[in-house]
Amino acid sequence: MDLLILFMIAVMFSTIVFFIGRYACPKHDRVPLMEVDHVLLWTTLRRGWHALGAFGPLTHYPEDPSESSRA
Numbered sequence: 001m002d003l004l005i006l007f008m009i010a011v012m013f014s015t016i017v018f019f020i021g022r023y024a025c026p027k028h029d030r031v032p033l034m035e036v037d038h039v040l041l042w043t044t045l046r047r048g049w050h051a052l053g054a055f056g057p058l059t060h061y062p063e064d065p066s067e068s069s070r071a
Helices: 002-024 038-053 065-070
Strands: none
Touching: 002 038
16 A cells, blocks of 8 residues: 555656656647657656756855855
């Protein structure tokens, strides 16, 4: 039962990432859903994942100039 719930969560998350990736693509480049093959599916998932990552926290914070002048 727990694996079924985890599988359902993974499918729902993948669906959300797919549609984020689909709408991150310019409208004139979008392929109709009926023509999406495994390569386009993977590419769209990657685009959605990277679009979500653009809203994430910064990995490197710039130094505060006032702190470096104190040392």
